[in-house]
Amino acid sequence: MATAVAQPVERENYLNKEYGALSWLFTTDHKRIALLYLASITFFFFIGGFFALLIRLELLTPVGDLVQADTYNKLFTMHGMVMVFFFLIPSIPAVLGNFLVPLMIGAKDLAFPRVNLLSWYLYIIGGVIMLHCMLTGGVDTGWTFYTPFSTAYTNTKIVEAGIAIFIAGFSSILTGLNFVVTIHRMRAPGMTWSRLPLFIWAHYATSIVQLLGTPVIAITILLVAAERLLHLGIFDPRLGGDPLLFQHLFWFYSHPAVYIMILPSMGVISEVIACYTRKRIFGYKFVALSSIGIAVLGFLVWAHHMFVAGISVYAALVFSLLSYAVGVPSAVKVFNWTATMYRGSIHYDAPMLYAFGFLGLFTIGGLTGLFLACLGVDPHVTDTYFVVAHFHYIMVGGAVMGYLGGMHFWWPKISGRLYPEGWAKLAALIVFIGFNLTFFPQFILGYLGMPRRYYQYPGEFQVLNVLSTAGATVLGIGYLLPMVYFLWSMRYGKPAPDNPWNAAGLEWQTQSPPTTFNFDQEPVVTWEAYNYEQLGEFPPEQEARGV
Amino acid sequence: MSDQAAAAVHEEGHNPALLHHFAEPEQQRDAASLGMWVFLATELMFFGGMFCAYLIYRLKYFGDFAAASSTLNTALGATNTGVLICSSLTVVLAVWVAQTARRTLLITSLILTLILGCAFLGIKGVEYHDKFVEHHVPGPSFSFENEPIPGHPGQFANPNHAQIYFALYFIMTGLHAVHMIIGIGIFVWLLTLAWKRRLTPEYNTPVEIGGLYWHFVDIVWIYLFPLLYLIDKHK
Numbered sequence: 001m002a003t004a005v006a007q008p009v010e011r012e013n014y015l016n017k018e019y020g021a022l023s024w025l026f027t028t029d030h031k032r033i034a035l036l037y038l039a040s041i042t043f044f045f046f047i048g049g050f051f052a053l054l055i056r057l058e059l060l061t062p063v064g065d066l067v068q069a070d071t072y073n074k075l076f077t078m079h080g081m082v083m084v085f086f087f088l089i090p091s092i093p094a095v096l097g098n099f100l101v102p103l104m105i106g107a108k109d110l111a112f113p114r115v116n117l118l119s120w121y122l123y124i125i126g127g128v129i130m131l132h133c134m135l136t137g138g139v140d141t142g143w144t145f146y147t148p149f150s151t152a153y154t155n156t157k158i159v160e161a162g163i164a165i166f167i168a169g170f171s172s173i174l175t176g177l178n179f180v181v182t183i184h185r186m187r188a189p190g191m192t193w194s195r196l197p198l199f200i201w202a203h204y205a206t207s208i209v210q211l212l213g214t215p216v217i218a219i220t221i222l223l224v225a226a227e228r229l230l231h232l233g234i235f236d237p238r239l240g241g242d243p244l245l246f247q248h249l250f251w252f253y254s255h256p257a258v259y260i261m262i263l264p265s266m267g268v269i270s271e272v273i274a275c276y277t278r279k280r281i282f283g284y285k286f287v288a289l290s291s292i293g294i295a296v297l298g299f300l301v302w303a304h305h306m307f308v309a310g311i312s313v314y315a316a317l318v319f320s321l322l323s324y325a326v327g328v329p330s331a332v333k334v335f336n337w338t339a340t341m342y343r344g345s346i347h348y349d350a351p352m353l354y355a356f357g358f359l360g361l362f363t364i365g366g367l368t369g370l371f372l373a374c375l376g377v378d379p380h381v382t383d384t385y386f387v388v389a390h391f392h393y394i395m396v397g398g399a400v401m402g403y404l405g406g407m408h409f410w411w412p413k414i415s416g417r418l419y420p421e422g423w424a425k426l427a428a429l430i431v432f433i434g435f436n437l438t439f440f441p442q443f444i445l446g447y448l449g450m451p452r453r454y455y456q457y458p459g460e461f462q463v464l465n466v467l468s469t470a471g472a473t474v475l476g477i478g479y480l481l482p483m484v485y486f487l488w489s490m491r492y493g494k495p496a497p498d499n500p501w502n503a504a505g506l507e508w509q510t511q512s513p514p515t516t517f518n519f520d521q522e523p524v525v526t527w528e529a530y531n532y533e534q535l536g537e538f539p540p541e542q543e544a545r546g547v
Numbered sequence: 548m549s550d551q552a553a554a555a556v557h558e559e560g561h562n563p564a565l566l567h568h569f570a571e572p573e574q575q576r577d578a579a580s581l582g583m584w585v586f587l588a589t590e591l592m593f594f595g596g597m598f599c600a601y602l603i604y605r606l607k608y609f610g611d612f613a614a615a616s617s618t619l620n621t622a623l624g625a626t627n628t629g630v631l632i633c634s635s636l637t638v639v640l641a642v643w644v645a646q647t648a649r650r651t652l653l654i655t656s657l658i659l660t661l662i663l664g665c666a667f668l669g670i671k672g673v674e675y676h677d678k679f680v681e682h683h684v685p686g687p688s689f690s691f692e693n694e695p696i697p698g699h700p701g702q703f704a705n706p707n708h709a710q711i712y713f714a715l716y717f718i719m720t721g722l723h724a725v726h727m728i729i730g731i732g733i734f735v736w737l738l739t740l741a742w743k744r745r746l747t748p749e750y751n752t753p754v755e756i757g758g759l760y761w762h763f764v765d766i767v768w769i770y771l772f773p774l775l776y777l778i779d780k781h782k
Contacts, residue, residue, distance in 0.1 A: 215593035
C-alpha cells in the first residue's frame with residue numbers, strides 16, 4: 001500500500017503518452033477507444049434521459065398539457081431508440097469491455113485495433129445521423145418499427161433512423177468480432193478457459209449474440225426501408241405481405257439484444273461480488289456456462305413478444321416454455337452470487353452497493369418476466385405499464401446498475417484516480433431509491449390496466465404517475481452525481497495505487513493507469529481466477545482508498 | 548518504456564508484417580483467419596434473414612413465384628454459376644501459389660479471378676436490364692399482368708405476389724452483387740500487394756482471408772441460383 005503514498009513523478013501511461021485531439025481521434029489503443037466510447041455514450045445517455053424526463057413530465061397530469069399525441073409518440077420512440085441502440089448496447093462492452101478484455105487476459109491490445117477504432121467511427125456516424133433525424137422531426141413508431149404503420153402510414157423519418165441503426169449495428173458487430181477473436185487467440189500463457197474472469201465469459205457470450213443477432217436486424221431494417229420507398233409489399237398485408245414476418249425478424253434480434261445489455265452487466269457483478277466478499281465465485285463453472293446458456297436460449301424465445309399478435313397457440317406454447325427456460329441459467333447466476341456472499345467478508349463500498357442493487361432489481365425484473373412469458377397472464381398485462389416496468393427493471397435496474405458499479409470499480413484503473421467514496425455511496429443510494437420510486441408504481445399501473453404509449457390516462461392513475469415522475473427526478477440526480485464527481489476526480493482525486501481494492505485479476509497487476517501496451521512483460525498465469533484466499537484482506541480504508 | 552518495448556519486439560522479430568500486439572506471426576495469422584470466419588458467420592445470418600423471408604413466401608405463393616421465376620433467363624443464370632465456380636478455382640490457385648512463392652502465377656490467378664468477377668457482374672447487369680425493360684422491377688412501374696402459372700393452364704399469377712418475388716430477387720441478388728464488388732476491391736488490393744512483392748510464403752494471410760471471403764460469396768450464389776431460377780424446373 002506504500003505505493004499510494006509516494007508517487008513523485010507521474011509515470012508514463014496511456015493517458016499522458018500523447019496529447020492533442022489527433023492523438024485521440026487516430027488512436028488504436030483499446031483503452032483510449034474505450035474512453036472515446038465513454039464520452040459518446042454518456043452524451044447519448046443524457047439525450048435519451050432528456051426524452052424520458054419529458055415523457056414523465058407529460059404524464060404528471062391525466063390530460064395532455066405539455067405535449068400532444070404526435071409529439072408524445074416521438075418522445076417515447078426517440079427515448080427508446082437512443083437508449084437501446086446508442087447507449088445500452090454499446091455501454092458495458094464498448095467502454096468497460098474495450099478497456100478490460102485485453103487487460104484481463106494479459107494481451108497488449110485487441111486482435112484488430114484498427115477495426116476497433118473503425119467501430120467507434122461507425123457508431124459516431126450512426127449517432128450523427130440519428131441526431132439529425134431527431135432534430136428534423138424524429139420518428140413516431142416506437143422503437144420497434146412495426147409494419148405496416150412504419151412502411152405505409154407514418155410520415156416520419158423511418159428511413160433515416162433505420163440507416164442510423166444499421167450503421168450503429170455494424171459498430172456493434174465489429175466490437176463482438178474483435179472480442180471473440182481476442183479471447184480465442186490473445187490469452188496470455190497459462191490463462192486457460194477455466195481461469196478466465198467471469199467478465200470475459202460474459203463478454204464472450206455477449207459477442208456471440210452481437211455477431212449472430214445484429215445482422216438479422218440489419219437486413220430487417222433494409223427490407224423496411226426498401227418497402228417504404230418502393231411499396232414492395234413484403235410486410236404489407238394489402239399486397240400479400242405478412243406483418244408478422246417483420247415481427248419475427250425484428251424480435252429475432254431485439255429479444256437477444258436484451259442479453260447484449262444484461263450479460264456484460266452480469267460479468268461486472270461477478271467481479272465486484274468476488275472482490276468485496278473476498279471469495280472465489282461459488283460455482284465458477286456454472287456461472288461461466290450459464291452466460292453461454294443465456295446467449296443460446298436467448299435466441300429461441302423471441303416470439304414471446306408476439307403472443308397477442310396472432311401467432312398460433314401451438315407456437316405460443318413452445319415459445320412460452322422456452323422463455324421459462326431462460327429463467328434457469330439466470331437463476332443459476334443469482335443463486336451462485338448469493339452463495340458467494342454467504343459467510344464472505346462483505347465490504348459495503350459503492351461498487352458493492354450497485355451489485356446489491358443489481359441483484360434485487362434483476363431478480364424482480366426476471367421474475368416479472370415469467371409473468372409475461374405465461375400465456376395466461378400475458379394477455380392481461382401485455383402492452384401495459386407492467387411491461388414497461390418489467391424491461392426497465394432489467395435494462396436500467398440490471399444493466400445500468402452493473403454499468404455504474406463497474407465504472408466505480410475500475411475507475412482507479414481507467415483514470416489513475418480514486419473516486420470520492422462517500423459521494424459514491426450516496427449516489428448509489430439515490431439511484432436505487434429513485435429507480436424503485438420510478439418503476440415500481442408502473443407495475444401497479446400496468447396491472448390496473450394503464451396501457452403504454454398514451455399521453456393521457458384516467459384520473460385515478462394520477463397518484464401512481466406522480467410518484468413515478470418524482471422518482472424519475474431523483475433518478476436523474478443520481479445519474480448526474482457520478483458524472484460530476486468522476487470528472488472532478490480526474491483532476492482532484494487522490495492518485496490511485498495499482499491495486500486499490502487488493503483485487504484478483506491481471507488488470508490490477510499492471511500500473512494505474514496502464515501503459516499503452518498494458519504490461520511491461522507478458523504475464524504468465526499460474527493461479528486460478530478469484531484467488532482471494534491467497535490475496536487476503538481488503539485494504540483498510542484510510543490507507544488505500546483515500547477516505 | 549512502452550515504445551522501447553515495442554521497438555524491441557520489432558527488432559527481435561525482423562518481420563515488418565508482424566503487428567506490435569502479437570507475439571508471433573503464427574498468432575497474427577490465426578487471429579486474422581478466425582476473424583474472417585467469424586465475420587462470415589455474421590454474413591450467414593445477414594443473408595439468412597432474406598432466405599427465411601424468401602422461403603416463407605415461396606411456400607405461401609408457390610404458383611405466383613413459379614410464374615415470376617419462369618421469366619428469368621436461366622441460361623444466363625447458369626452461365627454465371629459456371630463463371631463463379633471457375634473463379635473459386637482461380638482463388639484456390641492464388642492461395643496455393645502464394646504459399647509457394649510463385650509470383651507470376653499468383654498475379655495471373657488474381658487477374659483471372661478479377662476478370663471472372665467482372666464477367667459475373669456484366670452478365671448480371673444484362674439480366675437486370677432485361678427485367679427493367681420488361682417492367683419487372685418492383686415499384687410504381689411494375690407490371691405483371693396475365694402471366695400464366697406454369698402447370699396450371701388458365702390460371703394467372705397475382706401481380707402483388709409476383710412483385711414480392713421480384714423484390715426479394717432484386718434485394719438478394721443485389722446484395723450479393725454488392726458483396727461481389729467488395730470482393731473485387733479486395734482482389735485489386737491483393738494484386739497491388741503481389742505486384743509490390745509484399746506477399747511471401749511467410750506472410751500471405753491477405754490472400755488466405757480474401758479467398759475465404761470470395762468463396763463465401765460464391766457459395767451464397769450457389770444457393771441463390773436454384774432458389775430463384777429453378778423453382779419448378781424439376782418437373
